[in-house]
Amino acid sequence: MKPPPFDYQLADSVSQALDLYARSEGDALWLAGGHSIVPSLALRLQAPSLLIDISRLPELMGITLTEEGLRIGALATHAQILSDPLVRTHAPLLSEAAAHVAHPAIRNRATFGGNLVLADPASEFPAVVRCLDAVFDIVGPEGARQVGVEDFFLDLFTTALEPGEILRSVLIPPAPASLRCGFDELARRHGDFAMVGAAVWLVVAEGVTTEARICFHSVGPTPMRATLVEEALRGRPLAADEINAAQAVLGNDLDPADDVTLPGATRLHLARVLLGRILHRLAGQTAMETAA
Ligand SMILES: Cc1cc2nc3c(=O)[nH]c(=O)nc-3n(C[C@H](O)[C@H](O)[C@H](O)COP(=O)(O)OP(=O)(O)OC[C@H]3O[C@@H](n4cnc5c(N)ncnc54)[C@H](O)[C@@H]3O)c2cc1C
Structure with missing residues (x-):
């Protein structure tokens, strides 16, 4: 099937993305790796008038070790989660799980953030981040907020993210001894x-x-x-x-x-x-x- 018609805008920054969303009056969806949203448009499960491409936003990129723990940008691909040395060292449970997620072609484009926001109950990463007690860094029209993993996954394909909010990164607290x-x-x-x-x-x-x-x-x-x-x-x-x-x-x-x-x-x-x-x-x- 073909998707219904929609407009497409590539955002350069989070503030521009939020502005585009505000102007759509709530009739827009974020596009990251596209591996779930594009099939869902083709199946006509969703029909937004605008897709806002957030896949180039620098604020959502990078994997860094901070004093608070390992910060993984929402745009990290599944392939990066599998192979990144910081993830392998400080959150090996995630790299171990990534080897089971789909196939290399999908892992090269699908994003960590997209996977978590989708909240598919069959997905590996949501279970792993719940084990790791992750904290979600979210930005939206009302500013930034942090949500602990115990409050993030609410129901089937449903998270604490409000319409128009963007998941920026996920913080994995430091691993304890032993x-x-x-x-x-x-x-x-x-x-x-x-x-x-x-x-x-x-x-x-x-x-x-x-x-x-x-x-x-x-x-x-x-x-x-x-x-x-x-x-x-x-x-x-x-x-x-x-x-x-x-x-x-x-x-x-x-x-x-x-x-x-x-x-x-x-x-x-x-x-x-x-x-x-x-x-x-x-x-x-x-x-x-x-x-x-
Ligand atoms: C053939 C195939 C096999 C697969 N196998 C598996 C598997 O075994 N295990 C598994 O877990 N997954 C699997 N997937 C799903 C894949 O991992 C998805 O692509 C991923 O779950 C979604 O990531 P994405 O970057 O493609 O998101 P997109 O498709 O771009 O977006 C998905 C949803 O999240 C929203 N979104 C994306 N990023 C953000 C963000 N930063 N902030 C707010 N909202 C955002 C979008 O608006 C959309 O609603 C498979 C997919 C395919 C096509």
């Missing part, structure tokens, strides 16, 4: 959207898990934290019995719905398998080299 983390997913073919995926972030001191953040994707309307599993792991050795116990309580955290691709019970079973697989891997791992 951090162990891992990502994995189960997909029918590598690069397909996953049947289930999980990001696991643990602080393990002298063999005991002191902090745990575990987040799944493709099992609910948003990236889903498994807080009861986290609680089951906290204060205990990271060993086979505790991993079995954690797997056993996962059904109290997740309740995936049946859909045309999989029964919910199968998806929960796969989530449990994945959780055990990652935890056993982390039990045999040492802390991240970057953790001071």
Whole structure:
């Protein structure tokens, strides 16, 4: 199908982009990598009168290490997330997940910000940034604001972003000492959207898990934290019995719905398998080299 007619404007700065949006009276959408919005226009799921291209805005570019943590510009491509040395060192969970996102041709253009704003419940990055306790730097007609990840993903394809706001960057707080983390997913073919995926972030001191953040994707309307599993792991050795116990309580955290691709019970079973697989891997791992 062909998209309905629309105008196109390339913005040079955030202020120009916001000005163009204001003049459209709310009938415009931002265009970043275009890998989700262009198909959705072609399918006529959306019909804005104006597309404002934000893909060249310098304010949304760059990956930098600051005192507050790793700041990743919204325009960082999936390929940059996969290969950037700062991301690989300070947020390896993100680079590990990026290898599972789509295929190289898509990763070369699709942006980190576009992926997070889309908030597809099957996407890898939203689950990972929830594990990493990310902070979203947003700018809009009312100025700039910061939103913590726990308040960002609200529902299926819905975030805290108001119409006309732009995600500028995402801050990943510094990794604590003794951090162990891992990502994995189960997909029918590598690069397909996953049947289930999980990001696991643990602080393990002298063999005991002191902090745990575990987040799944493709099992609910948003990236889903498994807080009861986290609680089951906290204060205990990271060993086979505790991993079995954690797997056993996962059904109290997740309740995936049946859909045309999989029964919910199968998806929960796969989530449990994945959780055990990652935890056993982390039990045999040492802390991240970057953790001071
Ligand atoms: C064949 C294929 C396979 C894919 N496989 C996967 C996969 O396995 N896993 C996965 O997670 N994703 C997958 N994707 C989706 C891909 O990662 C998307 O491109 C990405 O999710 C959106 O990024 P984009 O830069 O292309 O955004 P766009 O398509 O340009 O925009 C997406 C939405 O976000 C808004 N937006 C974009 N940037 C900003 C910003 N900075 N501030 C505010 N709003 C913004 C746009 O207005 C639009 O509503 C796949 C896509 C394709 C085409």
